Amino acid sequence: MACQGKLSLHVLLALFVLLSSCKANPRSKTEAEALLRWKESLPDQPTLKSWVAHTNSSASSPCKWRGITCNNEGSITEINLAYAGLRGNLQNLNFSSFPNLLHLDLSVNKLTGTIPTNIGTLSKLQYLDLSTNSLNGSLPLSLANLTQVYQLDFSLNNISGGLDRRLFPDGTSLSKTGLLSLKIFVLQYTKLGGRIPEEIGNLKYLVVMALDWNYFCGPIPPSIGNLSDLTTLILNQNEFSGQIPVSFGTLKLTHLYLLMNRLSGSVPEEIVNLSSLVTLHLAQNNFTGHLPQQVCQGGHLVNFSAAFNNFTGPIPVSLKYCRTLYRVRLEHNQLTGYIDQDFGVYPNLTYIDLSYNRLQGKLSPNWAECQNLTVLRVAGNLISGKIPNEIVQLSKMGYLDLSSNQLSGEIPVEIGKLSKLLKLILKDNKLSGEVPAGIGGLSNLDSLDLSINMLGGPIPGQIGDCWKLQSLSLSKNYLNGTIPNQIGNLRALQDLDLSFNSLMGGIPPQLGSLPVLECLNLSNNNLNGLVPTSLGSMMSLISINLSNNNLEGPLPDGKIFRSSTTGDFSNNKDLCSGIKGLQPCNASVKNEGVGNMKSKLAIIFVASFVGAISLSITFVGIFLYLKRKHSKNMMKVESTSNSKNPFSIWYFDGKTVYKDIVEASESFDDKYCIGAGGTAKVYKVEILGAQVFAVKKPRSMAEGTESEIIKSFTSELAALTKIRHRNIVKLFGFCFQDVHSFLVYEFMERGSLANMLCSEEGAKELDWPTRIRVVKSVAYALSYMHHDCVPPIIHRDISSKNILLSSDLVAYVSDFGTARFLKPDSSNWTTIAGTYGYLAPELAYTMAVTEKCDVYSFGVLVLEVLMGKHPGELITNLNSPTSTSAPLKDVLDDRLSPPKSLKIADELALVQNLALFCLRANPQSRPTMCSVCRQLEKQVATS
Numbered sequence: 003m004a005c006q007g008k009l010s011l012h013v014l015l016a017l018f019v020l021l022s023s024c025k026a027n028p029r030s031k032t033e034a035e036a037l038l039r040w041k042e043s044l045p046d047q048p049t050l051k052s053w054v055a056h057t058n059s060s061a062s063s064p065c066k067w068r069g070i071t072c073n074n075e076g077s078i079t080e081i082n083l084a085y086a087g088l089r090g091n092l093q094n095l096n097f098s099s100f101p102n103l104l105h106l107d108l109s110v111n112k113l114t115g116t117i118p119t120n121i122g123t124l125s126k127l128q129y130l131d132l133s134t135n136s137l138n139g140s141l142p143l144s145l146a147n148l149t150q151v152y153q154l155d156f157s158l159n160n161i162s163g164g165l166d167r168r169l170f171p172d173g174t175s176l177s178k179t180g181l182l183s184l185k186i187f188v189l190q191y192t193k194l195g196g197r198i199p200e201e202i203g204n205l206k207y208l209v210v211m212a213l214d215w216n217y218f219c220g221p222i223p224p225s226i227g228n229l230s231d232l233t234t235l236i237l238n239q240n241e242f243s244g245q246i247p248v249s250f251g252t253l254k255l256t257h258l259y260l261l262m263n264r265l266s267g268s269v270p271e272e273i274v275n276l277s278s279l280v281t282l283h284l285a286q287n288n289f290t291g292h293l294p295q296q297v298c299q300g301g302h303l304v305n306f307s308a309a310f311n312n313f314t315g316p317i318p319v320s321l322k323y324c325r326t327l328y329r330v331r332l333e334h335n336q337l338t339g340y341i342d343q344d345f346g347v348y349p350n351l352t353y354i355d356l357s358y359n360r361l362q363g364k365l366s367p368n369w370a371e372c373q374n375l376t377v378l379r380v381a382g383n384l385i386s387g388k389i390p391n392e393i394v395q396l397s398k399m400g401y402l403d404l405s406s407n408q409l410s411g412e413i414p415v416e417i418g419k420l421s422k423l424l425k426l427i428l429k430d431n432k433l434s435g436e437v438p439a440g441i442g443g444l445s446n447l448d449s450l451d452l453s454i455n456m457l458g459g460p461i462p463g464q465i466g467d468c469w470k471l472q473s474l475s476l477s478k479n480y481l482n483g484t485i486p487n488q489i490g491n492l493r494a495l496q497d498l499d500l501s502f503n504s505l506m507g508g509i510p511p512q513l514g515s516l517p518v519l520e521c522l523n524l525s526n527n528n529l530n531g532l533v534p535t536s537l538g539s540m541m542s543l544i545s546i547n548l549s550n551n552n553l554e555g556p557l558p559d560g561k562i563f564r565s566s567t568t569g570d571f572s573n574n575k576d577l578c579s580g581i582k583g584l585q586p587c588n589a590s591v592k593n594e595g596v597g598n599m600k601s602k603l604a605i606i607f608v609a610s611f612v613g614a615i616s617l618s619i620t621f622v623g624i625f626l627y628l629k630r631k632h633s634k635n636m637m638k639v640e641s642t643s644n645s646k647n648p649f650s651i652w653y654f655d656g657k658t659v660y661k662d663i664v665e666a667s668e669s670f671d672d673k674y675c676i677g678a679g680g681t682a683k684v685y686k687v688e689i690l691g692a693q694v695f696a697v698k699k700p701r702s703m704a705e706g707t708e709s710e711i712i713k714s715f716t717s718e719l720a721a722l723t724k725i726r727h728r729n730i731v732k733l734f735g736f737c738f739q740d741v742h743s744f745l746v747y748e749f750m751e752r753g754s755l756a757n758m759l760c761s762e763e764g765a766k767e768l769d770w771p772t773r774i775r776v777v778k779s780v781a782y783a784l785s786y787m788h789h790d791c792v793p794p795i796i797h798r799d800i801s802s803k804n805i806l807l808s809s810d811l812v813a814y815v816s817d818f819g820t821a822r823f824l825k826p827d828s829s830n831w832t833t834i835a836g837t838y839g840y841l842a843p844e845l846a847y848t849m850a851v852t853e854k855c856d857v858y859s860f861g862v863l864v865l866e867v868l869m870g871k872h873p874g875e876l877i878t879n880l881n882s883p884t885s886t887s888a889p890l891k892d893v894l895d896d897r898l899s900p901p902k903s904l905k906i907a908d909e910l911a912l913v914q915n916l917a918l919f920c921l922r923a924n925p926q927s928r929p930t931m932c933s934v935c936r937q938l939e940k941q942v943a944t945s
């Protein structure tokens with residue numbers, strides 16, 4: 003409705019303009035002067051170039067100026083300067099000079115200061131949009147005089163202060179309203195208080211009111227209930243308290259956004275009168291009592307969220323037949339009811355989360371008829387009965403979480419049909435039977451958690467077909483048989499937990515070839531035999547637990563076995579090792595010593611460079627994808643002749659450097675290897691009289707055909723070599739040749755940030771000012787990649803392993819192995835890449851990688867830098883309503899003494915807050931890296 007009104011107004015105005023001959027009159031002269039006076043008060047504004055007084059003063063009509071529209075008397079009716087890059091404030095804009103102004107749009111600029119009181123003199127104004135600026139102060143009371151306004155938008159400003167440190171999952175798709183789709187969030191600090199004046203109720207023609215993303219507090223004025231035309235009320239992300247006014251019951255609202263405030267009490271039953279409701283967002287408040295039972299009475303409800311409140315009582319009866327539902331979030335309340343009786347069939351439903359309530363009953367086969375469902379989460383309820391076999395018909399399902407219920411019976415045999423499934427979480431139930439072999443059909447699965455059930459039988463070898471698995475937990479079941487060798491095929495696996503089962507036989511040596519495995523728990527089984535030596539060479543392993551088995555013989559040599567404690571190996575048959583507490587091995591049992599010296603040397607290098615290299619997952623992903631895609635038509639691509647310069651792109655003189663590298667590394671002898679992953683090895687290569695390089699040699703490229711495939715990346719890699727930024731590891735060049743294919747990077751003396759933070763001395767060396775510098779450097783690098791590169795580059799695997807440090811502890815972003823270009827016309831198709839624990843939550847249910855995924859990973863990284871370790875559970879806890887962000891002192895790395903200067907403490911607080919904003923579950927509400935950088939700079943400037 004608002005749109006139509008606006009449109010016809012435009013047409014009308016356009017007609018007026020056409021008809022009007024631009025004759026100057028005294029009115030337009032005053033108006034022009036008022037505009038020019040404002041322009042003069044602003045810093046240089048290229049967009050207002052056309053705003054100049056004509057030399058012939060009688061012709062100084064502003065009607066042709068940019069953004070200005072007049073009526074046929076030549077008086078200004080419209081000022082539209084949205085997206086004009088305006089800086090400065092409104093104090094010198096004399097609103098009383100524009101008695102005929104109908105439309106004022108200054109949205110998406112950089113205006114600061116307060117809203118002048120004399121805005122109330124625009125008595126004919128119908129449309130006012132000052133959204134997405136940096137205005138502050140409070141709403142002037144004089145707004146009450148703008149009685150003709152139908153659209154009022156102040157969203158995304160700083161009106162009324164107080165820094166909101168809370169962090170929330172989204173629950174929203176605000177862009178649906180069309181109003182908010184393009185807005186850029188800018189984090190600001192102001193400290194004023196402010197309420198919406200009761201007089202807002204005078205604006206009797208209001209249709210749309212948006213005050214979201216500000217710092218309004220106090221109660222929502224009941225007078226809003228007088229606004230009988232109001233259809234859209236957007237008050238989310240403020241600090242409103244008190245109850246929803248009962249007077250709302252008389253409104254005709256279609257969209258009501260109240261999420262993320264401090265509202266309490268029960269939702270008035272009168273809200274059932276809102277029979278046109280399409281969107282109702284109540285999430286993240288402190289509501290109690292029952293949900294409005296007739297919330298879908300009008301039969302239009304599409305988007306309903308009441309998550310993270312204290313609602314009790316039954317699921318609203320009207321939801322059962324609410325076929326329009328598209329997205330429903332009711333998680334984290336205390337709702338009761340029967341999941342098989344209270345819900346119906348929703349053809350359009352894509353997302354429903356009912357987790358952590360008190361729902362009972364069984365899962366109805368009806369859910370299978372919600373064919374558009376991609377996310378179904380009902381964790382933490384009292385659901386019993388079997389998982390209906392029909393559930394395998396949900397062909398779009400990406401995330402199925404039924405954990406912590408009382409489900410019994412078997413896992414559906416045909417579960418493998420859910421081929422889009424990314425996460426299958428069934429832990430903590432009473433499931434019995436065997437793990438179905440069909441599970442191998444879940445070729446997109448990245449997390450599988452069947453732990454804490456009563457599953458028996460063997461682990462099917464087909465699990466090795468779930469080649470994207472990053473996390474696999476089958477612990478605390480009754481599984482028997484041996485560990486299938488095929489688990490060694492899971493090249494992306496980072497976490498493997500098979501503990502507390504009855505597994506027998508030996509540990510398959512293939513586990514040692516899992517290139518990125520970080521945690522391995524095989525404890526509390528009946529495993530016997532020797533610990534395979536291959537486990538000793540696992541570079542990525544951070545923790546291992548083999549206790550309570552029947553293992554015997556010497557532990558292999560290797561980083562992990564030296565840094566573990568005896569507890570990780572206790573209660574076995576006869577394990578021996580140099581580890582203090584274990585019995586030492588007698589010399590004759592010791593396994594082959596050939597080349598031991600060499601591998602030790604390599605390991606020492608690696609220890610100082612651990613994790614700097616994690617090409618693996620994505621290269622596998624890209625290769626396999628391309629292999630599939632191109633295997634038919636790629637074969638004809640012939641290899642370029644070897645006699646030419648072997649370097650496809652090279653920063654220096656390619657031919658000689660190629661030779662030098664091969665020579666200096668003695669044809670890539672292992673003694674130069676400083677790290678190895680599943681698909682790549684990295685060598686430190688020192689060319690005499692030149693530089694030291696890190697040379698990354700993808701393993702699979704040595705084998706011919708795939709080197710053809712990699713050629714299709716040539717142009718992208720070529721662009722990467724052109725990146726020049728002081729905080730990005732330089733890719734000097736790459737070379738694809740049958741014998742030696744490799745990429746050549748700048749060498750970083752201090753290895754990875756992960757490694758520095760791991761060690762006591764490293765952590766101490768990284769004092770608070772240095773850590774702040776590290777955060778800034780990464781922010782600058784990402785901002786550069788996102789905003790200054792054409793096309794923009796998304797890194798996709800920001801983690802502490804991919805931040806390298808130079809000798810003077812300057813941070814560099816490395817490893818674009820996973821970066822792909824965000825081409826405006828490409829679909830951003832991707833296999834899930836990146837490091838477990840840093841992945842943005844939306845990747846759980848969408849394949850679209852945007853730069854906001856990097857922003858999320860950056861948030862994780864920042865917390866890690868502050869805490870000295872990966873924030874882990876803290877991130878999930880941040881999403882719970884009761885936790886405001888933890889006080890800074892509680893999370894800071896305690897290996898450093900607390901910051902002494904106030905300046906540093908302030909900066910740390912800012913950095914922490916920025917991290918929290920980056921970790922918002924809704925990608926759209928995360929800041930851009932550009933605005934993160936601006937905030938970081940501002941702090942420097944003002945401190």
Ligand SMILES: *[C@@H]1O[C@H](CO)[C@@H](O)[C@H](O)[C@H]1NC(C)=O
Nearest residue numbers: 119122142143144145146147
């Ligand atoms: C509204 O306008 C009237 C008449 O012009 C004026 O007397 C009054 O002060 C204005 N109200 C506010 C709050 O500015």
Ligand SMILES: *[C@@H]1O[C@H](CO)[C@@H](O)[C@H](O)[C@H]1NC(C)=O
Nearest residue numbers: 287288289310311312883884
């Ligand atoms: C929910 O209610 C419980 C007690 O009924 C209270 O302890 C808790 O703080 C409430 N949670 C919120 C978010 O208000």
Ligand SMILES: *[C@@H]1O[C@H](CO)[C@@H](O)[C@H](O)[C@H]1NC(C)=O
Nearest residue numbers: 264266267288289290883884
């Ligand atoms: C929620 O409300 C309860 C009482 O209803 C109060 O004790 C609690 O502090 C409130 N929680 C928040 C986060 O406002």
Ligand SMILES: *[C@@H]1O[C@H](CO)[C@@H](O)[C@H](O)[C@H]1NC(C)=O
Nearest residue numbers: 324325326327348349350351
């Ligand atoms: C489902 O969505 C489509 C497209 O938005 C819409 O046309 C249709 O009416 C919806 N179906 C129901 C039952 O609401």
Ligand SMILES: *[C@@H]1O[C@H](CO)[C@@H](O)[C@H](O)[C@H]1NC(C)=O
Nearest residue numbers: 348349350351371372373374
């Ligand atoms: C599912 O979504 C599509 C659009 O993505 C829509 O056209 C369709 O109506 C929805 N419902 C069903 C049952 O497919």
